[in-house]
Amino acid sequence: MSSQLIRALLLALLSMVIALPVGHFIAHWAGWLVFCGGLGLQMAFHFRNFARLDRWSYQPIVDAGLEGEGAWDGIFGRLYRHEKELRSQIAERDDQIVRLFAALQAxxxxxxxxxxxxxxxxxxxxxxxxxxxxxxxxxxxxxxxxxxxxxxxxxxxxxxxxxxxxxxxxxxxxxxxxxxxxxxxxxxxxxxxxxVTQTDRLDQMRRDFVANVSHELRTPLTVLAGFLETLQEIDLDKADQQRYLDLMAEQSKRMESIVQDLLTLSSIESAPPPCTDVVDMSNLIDKLRRDGEALSGGRHRILAENDGMCDLRGSEPELVSAFGNLVANAVRYTPAGGTVRIEWKRTPQGAEFAVEDTGIGIDAKHIPRLTERFYRVDRGRSRDAGGTGLGLAIVKHSLNRHQAQLEIKSAPGVGSRFAARFPGSRVASL
The missing domain is CATH 3.30.450.20 (PAS domain)
Structure with a gap:
């Protein structure tokens, strides 16, 4: 039996104990009046606390002042604790939901x-x-x-x-x-x-690369196979034989150039980070100028400008290969009588190497893809110029390994400018 019920029975018994003497010595109705009054007071007490509980149930709040009297004090205390724990659990759940949505947004x-x-x-x-x-x-x-x-x-x-x-x-x-x-x-x-846009692009580049390698090697292989079959089956005089052999040697050298550039590109991609040796840029610029003049054969004006204020830290063979490719391209794609300008200067951000020409120029739509392997603006012109389609890919990877950015500006019929911008960490002050 609960303590609240026992307490109610004791209070009723107390009312009866008081009512019996009153009814015996005074009057029966007086005794009943005392007994009923005791029960009425007890019911009023409980009704008052019940009314407070009813009002609270319409708008339950965590209120430390929620107190009752007598047996009701325990009830109100338990309600307060349960409401407090429930609100704490709800707040914790809401916080978890907020963190979950924040994670989803991130x-x-x-x-x-x-x-x-x-x-x-x-x-x-x-x-x-x-x-x-x-x-x-x-x-x-x-x-x-x-x-x-x-x-x-x-x-x-x-x-x-x-x-x-x-x-x-x-x-x-x-x-x-x-x-x-x-x-x-x-x-x-x-x-x-x-x-997966980037992944799709890389897959497409891989497929294009395989297709382009196959295409680039198939042409000289077809020429070689055709000439070999001709030499095996037809008796030719010495002059024709020598002409065929010269053409075969030319195609063989072309395949050798393609394979060599592929090996160079592969070695650059898999090589450890470049060293930080100081490269003498004055000597390098002079060498690039002489190489450009040799390739030009006097058909172009080759200019070199060096402010002489800094050298470069990095791998000299890689830089020579990258810069040499830019100079060779400028000479190849500049008509006779044009100008090729080689520049090296210090900048507020670091240093800049640039090759500028007055050549045929490149349409803007091709510029974003120029450094892709085997990408050609004009396949026929590229082959006639002796390129393998890998030069700018080698340039890009070599510069990336030196934390440099390649910027290309060009306009058809006006010329092109290829600029390699190096950060200050790669610059050696004189």
Missing amino acids: LTDGVVALDFNQQIVYCNTTAEEQLGLALSTDVGQPIVNLVRQPEFVAYLTGGDFERPLTLRSDRGSDRVLSIHIVPYAGNRRLMQIKD
Whole structure:
């Protein structure tokens, strides 16, 4: 039996004990009046505390002043503790939810939560940017009404999510997204969206590279095979034989140049960081000028400018290869009578090496891809000039290893300027 019930019975018994003498010695009705009055006071006491509890139940708050009297004090105390613990648990849960949503917002992958009807429940800012969504207005909207590409709709409704969907953006960009849908909590679904544009570009570059290598080597191999077959099957006089042999040697040297450039590029990519030896730029600029004059054969004016204020720290063979490629390209693609200018100077940010020419120039649409392997603006002209299509790729990797940036400016019919900008950490003051 609870202590509250025992206490109520004791109070009723006390009222009876007082009422019996009154009823015996005074009057029966007086005794009953005392007994009923005692019970009424007890009921009024309980009703008062019950009314306080009823008012509190409409707007429960954690109030340390929530106290009762007698047996009600324990009840109010327990309610206070339970309400306090419940609010603490709710606050902790809300804090966890806030941290969870903050983590979802920090993800570099897009996240979209869908309900049973494929309607948007939540998406992070990355997904908003990737799919063109707006959480403030799109919550509750079917995802297929907002992302309407047929391949996405078919993937979502098909229900086969073993493999992710590769989706190319239809929003006027070359973005490529990988969408993986994970069913959870029954028929709800969670979309994970990864931006694989860079990976797709690298895969395309790899495929282009294999195709270009095959193409570049197939032509000289076809020429060699054709001449060998001719020499084996047809009797030729000495002059024709020598002409064929010269052409075969030319194609052999071309293949050798391609393979050598490939090996150079591979060695640069896999080599340890370049050293920090001081490279004498005055001697190097003079050497580049002489090499340019030898390649030009007097057909161009080769100028060299050096402010003489600094040298460069790095691997001299790599720098000679990179700078030499830029000078050779300038000479090859500048018509006779043109000018090639070689510059070395100190800048507020570090130092700059530049090669400027008055050659045929390059259309702006080609400039972003010039440093790709085997990329050619004009394949026929490049082969006639003796290039392998790997020179600027070698330049780019050599400069990147020296923390330098290559800037290309060009205009068709005006000329080009290739500038390599080095940071101050690679500059050796004189």
